[in-house]
Amino acid sequence: SKLQEIVSQFINKMNERPYSDIARPPEFPEVYLNRIKALAPPHMAASKEEMQKRIASSLGHYNAPAVIYIMIDKSFFYTSRGTNVWSLYDCGAVAQNIGLAAVNHGLGTVQQAQAVIFPDILRNVLGTPESKLFAIGIAIGYPDWDSPVMKGPRSTREPLEVNTRFVGF
Numbered sequence: 014s015k016l017q018e019i020v021s022q023f024i025n026k027m028n029e030r031p032y033s034d035i036a037r038p039p040e041f042p043e044v045y046l047n048r049i050k051a052l053a054p055p056h057m058a059a060s061k062e063e064m065q066k067r068i069a070s071s072l073g074h075y076n077a078p079a080v081i082y083i084m085i086d087k088s089f090f091y092t093s094r095g096t097n098v099w100s101l102y103d104c105g106a107v108a109q110n111i112g113l114a115a116v117n118h119g120l121g122t123v124q125q126a127q128a129v130i131f132p133d134i135l136r137n138v139l140g141t142p143e144s145k146l147f148a149i150g151i152a153i154g155y156p157d158w159d160s161p162v163m164k165g166p167r168s169t170r171e172p173l174e175v176n177t178r179f180v181g182f
Contacts, residue, residue, distance in 0.1 A: 015079075015138050016079070016080060017093055018026060018138050019080075019134060019135065019138050022131070022134045022138070023130070023131055023134060026131055026134070028033070029131075029148075031127075031130035031131065032130070032131070032132075033126070033129055033130050033131075033132065033147070034129065034132045034146035034147050035085075035101070035146060035147075035148055037126065037130075046070075048168055048169055051169065053169070065166055070133055071132075076154070076157070076160075077123070077152035077153055077154035078153075078154045079152075079153050079154060080128060080150050080151065080152050080153070081111060081150070081151040081153055082128070082129065082135065082139075082149075082150050082151075082165055083104045083107055083108055083147075083148045083149050083150075083151070084141070084145040084146060084147055084148060085100050085104060085145070085146045085148050086144060086145060086146075087145065087146050088098050088144065090146055093109065102150065104148040104149060104155070106115070108124050108149055111151055111153070112151070113122065115153055119155065120154060120155060120156075121153070121154065121155065121156035122151050122152060122153050123151070123152040124148065124149055124150075124151050125150050126149055127145035127150075128149065128150025128151075128152070129148065129149060129150050130149045132146070135147055138144075
């Protein structure tokens, strides 16, 4: 399948630096980096083979049978007056609505920036024109609640009151 071809080619590039169409953060502040590290499986650095399994699991989109790629037209993102970052808000809204609609049909989704880290592979395998930028990939399928991935660590969240201020309520 095309998805298997993408996963295979991504794994072949696992030692290369990612080069997404949309700039990724060059670094994460410590508080966020710690949350990312907390989600890593204990065997993450055990061996190259284990790393390949981890990457294959992630890039294989948790064994999802399909991936939805959200793209932006390059001319809309890079305008004559500068970069139109507002289009990323639209992509986020689309991704969230896909996730909510999926749940309504008994499906699960995983939104992944890692799914678009090698856009040249995606363009080649999917026949996507250079005029499109890959913003994010969304794995979609029926959740396997018995899968080790589903039983793995969960990300932590700050309490609502730490990040939210209600005014006038």
